[in-house]
Amino acid sequence: MAYSQLLVGIKRNFGVLLCAKAQKCKINECPRLPRRYRHANVIKAEYRKVTDPHYNKGMGYTHDERQKLNVIGLFPSAYRSEAEQISAVNANFHAQQSDLARYLYLRTLRSRQERLYYRFVIEKIEEVMPIIYTPTVGAVCQAFSLIYHSTMGLYVSKYDKGYMTDVLSNWPNTDIRAVCVTDGERILGLGDLGAGGMAISVGKLDLYTALAKVPPQYLIPVVLDVGTNNQQLLSDPLYIGVREKRCKGKEYEDLVQEFMDAVVKVWGYQTLIHFEDFSTPNAFKFINMYQDKYCNINDDIQGTASCGLAGFLAVEHITKKPLKDHTVLFVGAGSAALGISKLLVKELISRKLSEEEAVKNIYITDVEGLITKDRQKFDIPDLKLFAKDRPPVKDLEQLVKEIKPSILLGATGQGGIFTENILRIMGSENEHPAIFACSNPTNKAECTAEQAYNFTEGRALFASGSPFPPVVINGKRLIPTQANNAFAFPGIALGVMCTHPRTISDDVFLVAAHEIAKYCREFYPNDAALYPPIKEAANVAFSVGVAVAKFLIDERKANVYPIPTNVCEFVQSYQYYTERHATLPLTWEYPNMSAPLPKGDDKDCKN
Numbered sequence: 001m002a003y004s005q006l007l008v009g010i011k012r013n014f015g016v017l018l019c020a021k022a023q024k025c026k027i028n029e030c031p032r033l034p035r036r037y038r039h040a041n042v043i044k045a046e047y048r049k050v051t052d053p054h055y056n057k058g059m060g061y062t063h064d065e066r067q068k069l070n071v072i073g074l075f076p077s078a079y080r081s082e083a084e085q086i087s088a089v090n091a092n093f094h095a096q097q098s099d100l101a102r103y104l105y106l107r108t109l110r111s112r113q114e115r116l117y118y119r120f121v122i123e124k125i126e127e128v129m130p131i132i133y134t135p136t137v138g139a140v141c142q143a144f145s146l147i148y149h150s151t152m153g154l155y156v157s158k159y160d161k162g163y164m165t166d167v168l169s170n171w172p173n174t175d176i177r178a179v180c181v182t183d184g185e186r187i188l189g190l191g192d193l194g195a196g197g198m199a200i201s202v203g204k205l206d207l208y209t210a211l212a213k214v215p216p217q218y219l220i221p222v223v224l225d226v227g228t229n230n231q232q233l234l235s236d237p238l239y240i241g242v243r244e245k246r247c248k249g250k251e252y253e254d255l256v257q258e259f260m261d262a263v264v265k266v267w268g269y270q271t272l273i274h275f276e277d278f279s280t281p282n283a284f285k286f287i288n289m290y291q292d293k294y295c296n297i298n299d300d301i302q303g304t305a306s307c308g309l310a311g312f313l314a315v316e317h318i319t320k321k322p323l324k325d326h327t328v329l330f331v332g333a334g335s336a337a338l339g340i341s342k343l344l345v346k347e348l349i350s351r352k353l354s355e356e357e358a359v360k361n362i363y364i365t366d367v368e369g370l371i372t373k374d375r376q377k378f379d380i381p382d383l384k385l386f387a388k389d390r391p392p393v394k395d396l397e398q399l400v401k402e403i404k405p406s407i408l409l410g411a412t413g414q415g416g417i418f419t420e421n422i423l424r425i426m427g428s429e430n431e432h433p434a435i436f437a438c439s440n441p442t443n444k445a446e447c448t449a450e451q452a453y454n455f456t457e458g459r460a461l462f463a464s465g466s467p468f469p470p471v472v473i474n475g476k477r478l479i480p481t482q483a484n485n486a487f488a489f490p491g492i493a494l495g496v497m498c499t500h501p502r503t504i505s506d507d508v509f510l511v512a513a514h515e516i517a518k519y520c521r522e523f524y525p526n527d528a529a530l531y532p533p534i535k536e537a538a539n540v541a542f543s544v545g546v547a548v549a550k551f552l553i554d555e556r557k558a559n560v561y562p563i564p565t566n567v568c569e570f571v572q573s574y575q576y577y578t579e580r581h582a583t584l585p586l587t588w589e590y591p592n593m594s595a596p597l598p599k600g601d602d603k604d605c606k607n
C-alpha cells in the first residue's frame with residue numbers, strides 16, 4: 001500500500017472515531033463511515049428519514065444534499081426546484097380525468113411529500129378546496145372502502161373499549177394538539193357513512209393547515225367506529241369498518257367518554273377536540289355534556305353558528321336594516337340551523353333585547369313543518385325556545401307567504417326544496433332577499449345560485465355551503481359566496497391552539513362571527529357579498545385566530561406565559577410556513593420543532 005493511501009486511511013478512521021464520539025453513536029452507525037461498511041439497518045433508517053413525507057423533498061434534494069444524505073441514485077438525476085415541482089403537481093392535478101382521481105392524486109402526494117402538498121393546496125386553494133373538501137370529499141366518504149389505500153388517521157373502534165389510551169398512544173407523533181373526530185353518522189347531507197367518515201376528519205384538518213396554517217404534525221383525524229346503520233355498507237364485502245349496527249345508549253356514550261378521557265390522558269387537557277358530523281341529537285348531547293369540561297368544539301353547531309351569524313351581519317350591513325327587524329326562517333332544525341339560531345339570539349341579547357324579543361322574528365321548521373308550541377315532543381331541548389304560539393304550517397311555500405321572511409336559510413340535506421315559487425315570493429317581498437342554501441354537498445343544496453338569482457331578477461344575496469360558479473344575469477356577473485363553516489373553524493382552532501384554554505365558551509363563536517363579517521366588509525366596501533372569496537379564506541382564518549386569541553387572553557382564559565404583548569406576532573409564530581418548516585438537517589438529528597423559526601414573509605403585525 002502506498003504511503004499516501006495509508007495516510008488517507010488513518011485520517012478517515014480517525015475522522016470516523018471523532019465523528020462517532022460527537023454524534024454519540026456506534027462506529028458502524030457513524031454517518032462518516034463509507035456506506036458499504038455501515039450497518040444495513042442504519043442505512044434503511046436513514047433512507048426512511050429522507051423519504052419520510054414530513055421531510056421529503058423528492059427531486060428537490062440538491063446533488064450536494066443527496067451526497068451528504070447518501071441517497072445519490074435513489075432519485076432520478078434531474079433536480080427540480082420547489083417551484084418546478086409545484087408546476088409538475090399542477091400539470092398532474094389537471095391531467096386527472098375526474099375529481100375523485102384528483103383527490104386520490106393529492107392523497108398520494110400528501111403521503112410522499114407533505115410540505116409540497118400543503119404548498120400546492122395553499123397556492124391553489126380555490127381549485128383545490130372543492131376537491132379536498134366539499135363537494136368531492138362527500139363522494140370520497142361514500143367510496144372510502146373501495147378507494148382505501150393508506151391509513152390517513154386513527155381508527156378507534158368499539159372493540160377498543162378499555163384500551164383506548166393504548167390505541168391513541170400507537171400514533172407515531174406524540175405532540176398532538178388537535179383531534180378531529182367523527183363517528184360517521186351524518187356525513188355532510190349524505191347520512192350514515194360509517195368508517196368512511198375518516199375522509200371528512202382528514203378534510204377538516206387539511207383546512208386547519210391550508211387556511212389557518214396550523215402545523216400538520218400537531219393534528220390527528222379520528223374515526224370513532226361504533227358500527228353503522230347503513231345497510232349498503234353492512235352488506236358490502238369491502239367495507240373497512242365495524243360490520244355491525246351502531247351501538248347506542250349507554251354503551252355508545254361510555255365509548256365517547258372513554259375517548260375523551262384517553263385524549264386528555266395521552267395528549268393533555270389542552271388538546272382541542274373537534275367533533276364533526278355526529279347526528280344532531282348526539283352532537284347536542286355531547287356539547288351540553290362536555291362544553292364546560294373539555295377543550296372541545298362541535299363544528300356543525302358552533303363553527304356553523306359563527307359562519308351563519310357572520311352572513312347575517314353582512315345582510316344587516318348591505319340592507320341597512322338592523323338584524324332585530326329581519327324575519328329569519330330556518331328550514332331544517334338540525335345542528336347547523338339550531339347552532340346559528342342560538343348564536344343569533346345571543347347576538348340580539350348582547351344588543352339589549354330580551355330573550356323573548358330576540359326570538360320573536362325567528363322561525364324554525366323541520367320535516368314536520370313549523371316548530372310550534374303544540375308539538376308533543378322536542379328531540380332537542382334547545383328547540384323549545386323557538387316554538388311559536390300559532391297553528392302549525394306544514395307547507396314551506398305557505399309558510400313563506402305567511403311570515404314573509406327577509407332571510408331564508410336552508411340546512412336540511414334536501415336538495416332543491418327552495419322551489420321557484422318560494423324564491424319568487426322571497427324576491428317579491430324583499431329588495432334584497434337573503435338566501436342561504438347551506439346543505440352539502442352540491443346536490444343537496446336547497447337551491448342553486450342560478451335559481452336564486454334567476455327567480456329574484458339577480459337581487460338575491462345568495463350564499464351556499466358548497467361552491468357554485470358565477471351567474472350572468474342581464475349582462476351582470478353575479479358571484480355567489482360560500483356559507484361554509486370553513487370560514488370559522490380553522491381560525492377558531494388556531495386561536496385556541498396557541499392559547500390553551502381549558503374550555504371554549506359560546507362567546508368565542510360570537511367573536512369569530514364578528515371578525516368574519518368585519519373582514520367581509522373591509523374586503524367588499526361597496527359590494528353586496530355575504531362572505532369573502534375563498535382566495536381570502538387564509539387571511540380570514542388568521543384574523544379570526546388573532547381575534548380569538550386576543551379574546552381568550554383578555555378574558556384570562558388563556559394558559560400562556562408570559563402574556564404576549566403582540567398577539568398577532570404571537571399567533572404567527574405558531575404557524576406553519578411551507579417555505580420555513582420541516583427541512584431535514586444534514587446531520588441525523590430531527591429538528592427541534594419548538595425552536596424559533598427564521599423570519600419569513602410575515603404579516604404586518606401592528607397591535
Ligand SMILES: NC(=O)C1=CN([C@@H]2O[C@H](COP(=O)(O)OP(=O)(O)OC[C@H]3O[C@@H](n4cnc5c(N)ncnc54)[C@H](O)[C@@H]3O)[C@@H](O)[C@H]2O)C=CC1
Binds near residue numbers: 331333440
Ligand atoms: N354550510 C355549512 O357550513 C354546513 C352545512 N351543513 C349541512 O346542513 C345539512 C343538515 O345538517 P344538520 O344541521 O346536521 O341537520 P340534520 O341532518 O340533523 O337535520 C336535518 C333537518 O332538516 C329537517 N328537514 C328535512 N327535510 C326537510 C324538509 N323537506 N323541510 C323542512 N325541514 C326538513 C329535518 O327534520 C331536520 O330537522 C347537511 O346537508 C349538512 O351538510 C351542516 C353543517 C355546516
Ligand SMILES: CC(=O)C(=O)O
Binds near residue numbers: 484486
Ligand atoms: C360543512 C359541514 O361541516 C357539513 O356540511 O357538515
Ligand SMILES: [Mg+2]
Binds near residue numbers: 188276277299300
Ligand atoms: Mg360537518
